[in-house]
Amino acid sequence: xxxxxxxxxxxxxxxxxxxxxxxxxxxxxxxxxxxxxxxxxxxxxxxxxxxxxxxxxxxxxxxxxxxxxxxxxxxxxxxxxxxxxxxxxxxxx
Numbered sequence: 001x002x003x004x005x006x007x008x009x010x011x012x013x014x015x016x017x018x019x020x021x022x023x024x025x026x027x028x029x030x031x032x033x034x035x036x037x038x039x040x041x042x043x044x045x046x047x048x049x050x051x052x053x054x055x056x057x058x059x060x061x062x063x064x065x066x067x068x069x070x071x072x073x074x075x076x077x078x079x080x081x082x083x084x085x086x087x088x089x090x091x092x093x
Contacts, residue, residue: 031042 037043
């Protein structure tokens, strides 16, 4: 089968799915939260999902910050160890 055939099959399937959704308008309607019912279980579930996603994003960002702090500390230690220590008043050998 050619790419054109696969694409035409995909277009037909998407059109059939769209027609099926349009034939059952009650099932395709918005959820109760969209109509203003903010105290239902769906609203609570969405709020928890939002908080979970915020926590995951915060954890990932904290990981990046911790990694860069780790790199900064390692770089400072490396610079200190590679530089010779010269004390004033003490002759060098």
